[in-house]
Amino acid sequence: MATIYEVSALAGVSLSSVSRVLNDHEHVSEKTKKKVMAAMAELEYRPNPVARSLASSRSDSIGVLVSELHGPFFGDMLSSIELALRNAGKHAVITAGHSDEESEKKGLDFLIDRNCDALILLVDAMSDDDLIKLSRNKTPFVILNRNIPEIRENCFYLDNELGGYLAAKHLIELGHKDIAYISGPLSKQDSTERLTGHKRALIEAKIPFNKALFYEGDYLTQSGRDGISNFIENKVLFTAVACANDEMASGAMRGARDNSINIPSDCSIIGFDNAYFTEYLFPQLSTINNPIKAMAKMSTEWILKNVYKQKDLEIKNLFSPELIKRESVVKVITGIKQ
Amino acid sequence: MATIYEVSALAGVSLSSVSRVLNDHEHVSEKTKKKVMAAMAELEYRPNPVARSLASSRSDSIGVLVSELHGPFFGDMLSSIELALRNAGKHAVITAGHSDEESEKKGLDFLIDRNCDALILLVDAMSDDDLIKLSRNKTPFVILNRNIPEIRENCFYLDNELGGYLAAKHLIELGHKDIAYISGPLSKQDSTERLTGHKRALIEAKIPFNKALFYEGDYLTQSGRDGISNFIENKVLFTAVACANDEMASGAMRGARDNSINIPSDCSIIGFDNAYFTEYLFPQLSTINNPIKAMAKMSTEWILKNVYKQKDLEIKNLFSPELIKRESVVKVITGIKQ
DNA sequence: CAAACAACTGGAAGCGCTTCCATTCTTGAT
């Protein structure tokens, strides 16, 4: 690999000048610029990013820390981030935290130590306080899928409450009154918010919240199935079930089938997130769209604007969910199950 | 951040000594080691990986280049790699090539320039020749999901031919004779291999290959659906369809439903890869397991063994597919459709 | 035409670490 020395020698100018054209500095004459460019081309020079980073403590790369690397949610998000950064000539350095606090912190240190110019965090084990503390460090960062009031500007998140509300309202409008709910783990912010929205719709319709129709899942498929078993064991009637994500909804569909409940004629099911596989299901799952790609893109735009000083970028922090009507939700057949 | 200078000063030893304990060199007395460790602890010293990498042209990190970041296939793979590396104290730097040749090459350069100690490549746009050329460079690498004879040692791949064979054989054993096949793009190695296996099973059973029952898809859902439409337009009978991946199989299931064909009673469907969503489908999809996680793990072990000189690692390059029987394939009901 | 200023260029220090080389200190064998 050619170094800057060789370029400088071949071009017949100083190191500094080469560095200047490399960094697009002002105060470089066209003449030397041309000479340098020519030399670079001839030597097929590629600047060494490591040396650059050491000397400048910049890196043109953004660290991305996610809790997991698999699953539809993270895949879409990473994909969207990588693309947006690449288009801006920046690079993503991706690492995983495995939803474990220590592991997340290690990942964070790794990224910071690598001189990442900024970070994109999708973490759930670290506490709000840790994150707030982190914001006093010099590496700027944004947080996805989480709303911490103290650093709201850095947070990009869905209006989960509204999502929960929309799902329930949709069911209610179709005549459902006995609506079961399978939530995510209530230790997670998004879970509680979605549940709150669900309850709001219930209250609005003057439907009491029935604890026997509530099941706390863990966002994984099996817990959707377990939820249905639970409701059936409880011997409570229900004509619809709202699930806090699509995985659990798919589990619920299976749980229903296990018990010879036909979807949607016997029971409607609605999911949340609009993962890509919802369209593969039969019946196709009605759900709430979670514009995760847009959020991810926006978070990189925040970085482009605030870290790389790019202009003309409108930033918004809150994203709105939308009802996606498909096949798994239908009008309640009154009189049958009531 | 404390630097090595401060540690050296506080410990009362030279830079070199600090560096030696940092790198676990021999020829360091217990005494100085203790002093240095204490100083490091007191200063909360974290070595600067960038400086390290510049001085040593190593980095303790492995570059991972995948064609896409989303989808079940890549997610599982990345997840598995990251975990294996993390357990070995190494780091993954992940980037995407977007199945575009130029983009892949850029990603490659990015990783090489960052002094990655080794690379894991899952690329499809770059040619075999490019990869063979690359093998003459100093950065070692492994290739996933591709078999290039000239550098076989570095390749980790599935016996796709056997997979195709197993799927077809399963159908044949259940009495199917009119078997449609929806392949992946024939420009891809795995597609043609799977098809070859399929044909072998046909030949073995003396079933002629019917071109009207062949459709070239693109590994995406929609093309599975299109495949079914195509067969129906061709007015050819079929009692089963083998698909070259699960996405297309899910599309085929939908295509069948669109045409009031019941799965599996009217028509059996088998997929390939055993993606996680196959269990969500109804009926659950019978498929061929692709041990992608094991392959990914093995590829990192190759690196641990050959680059980091770790002992006791058995390496194998070829992985075997396995039939996963679920609900979408049943015995042919002879006499009905024949 | 000189003075004042801006544009341009080169020199050199420094980013934080590794590593080669030379030097000093220990051993154990004699």
Add this chain to the structure above:
DNA sequence: ATCAAGAATGGAAGCGCTTCCAGTTGTTTG
């Protein structure tokens, strides 16, 4: 006690680049 061989240490150069500072050149104005 002596001496070689090896272990332990320190010094210093260097990895490839950025950036500050000072110096040079060119341009403009009174």
